[in-house]
Amino acid sequence: MSSASTFRRMFPGVTLTVEDLLLLEPFQIGYFPGCVPERELAAVLWAYPLIRRCLLASCPVVAAMVQAAMSAHGPVPDEQELARCCHELVWTIADLIVYNKCPEAYDSLPFHNWDFAEVTSIVALDGKVVIDAGSGTGRVALEAARTARHVFSVEPVGRLRQFIRDKAAAAGLKNTFVLDGFLDAIPLPDGFADVLITSHALGWRLESELREFERVVRPRGKIIHCPGTADDAGEDETHVCLISPDWHYHWARYEEADGTKRKYWKQRSA
Numbered sequence: 001m002s003s004a005s006t007f008r009r010m011f012p013g014v015t016l017t018v019e020d021l022l023l024l025e026p027f028q029i030g031y032f033p034g035c036v037p038e039r040e041l042a043a044v045l046w047a048y049p050l051i052r053r054c055l056l057a058s059c060p061v062v063a064a065m066v067q068a069a070m071s072a073h074g075p076v077p078d079e080q081e082l083a084r085c086c087h088e089l090v091w092t093i094a095d096l097i098v099y100n101k102c103p104e105a106y107d108s109l110p111f112h113n114w115d116f117a118e119v120t121s122i123v124a125l126d127g128k129v130v131i132d133a134g135s136g137t138g139r140v141a142l143e144a145a146r147t148a149r150h151v152f153s154v155e156p157v158g159r160l161r162q163f164i165r166d167k168a169a170a171a172g173l174k175n176t177f178v179l180d181g182f183l184d185a186i187p188l189p190d191g192f193a194d195v196l197i198t199s200h201a202l203g204w205r206l207e208s209e210l211r212e213f214e215r216v217v218r219p220r221g222k223i224i225h226c227p228g229t230a231d232d233a234g235e236d237e238t239h240v241c242l243i244s245p246d247w248h249y250h251w252a253r254y255e256e257a258d259g260t261k262r263k264y265w266k267q268r269s270a
Contacts, residue, residue: 011098014101016094018051020101023100041089119144131197133198141168142176152192154183183213219269230261
């Protein structure tokens with residue numbers, strides 16, 4: 001099943017248009033090479049020069065990819081085929097668009113409802129300084145904030161950061177601080193946190209991310225990942241890396257709405 005088909009099933013009530021590409025942040029546009037279908041992208045950019053100019057102005061690093069795609073694929077004169085290309089393109093990257101357009105749709109997905117005791121059974125968060133890295137819609141950050149002293153929610157998408165702030169305010173949580181940052185570039189000092197947690201966020205730049213987690217967590221602090229990796233995925237690269245002698249993570253299985261997954265944890269060395 002293509003990613004577009006998968007996302008249409010995930011977000012049945014969401015309507016996306018080609019203009020929604022203008023909502024994307026520069027780092028999201030940077031994912032286009034190898035991620036979006038080139039013929040469909042070229043068709044859209046030929047038909048919508050304003051969108052082309054905006055994407056290139058926002059993220060110049062994709063210029064070579066855009067030029068190659070448009071050189072290989074000319075304009076689509078048929079309106080029906082152009083509509084298909086637009087639809088296929090936006091739904092191939094629907095998750096990126098949904099983060100910016102309607103984060104509540106992402107927040108409502110069933111896989112967010114895993115039992116937070118999967119974290120608190122590893123370490124109690126009472127009175128601790130916690131980082132939720134790659135916060136998304138803030139489910140982990142707001143769960144942690146109920147008992148932690150302070151929670152720092154690190155998320156690169158501006159619309160998601162505001163969504164987390166709004167949810168924290170609605171819940172009366174005043175110990176949650178939302179920051180712009182990436183998993184491999186967390187804007188906090190060395191040894192800052194007692195606990196760092198990721199959920200469905202790990203692995204864009206795995207080795208760099210793991211090094212950054214070691215930096216921001218204090219000696220003997222805990223690092224926990226619930227990456228949403230299916231237990232039947234085999235010995236995938238992330239799993240092999242985490243349990244390797246380089247990183248020494250423990251792991252176990254846990255249940256999400258769509259099946260058995262894996263979680264990982266370690267205590268940072270002194």
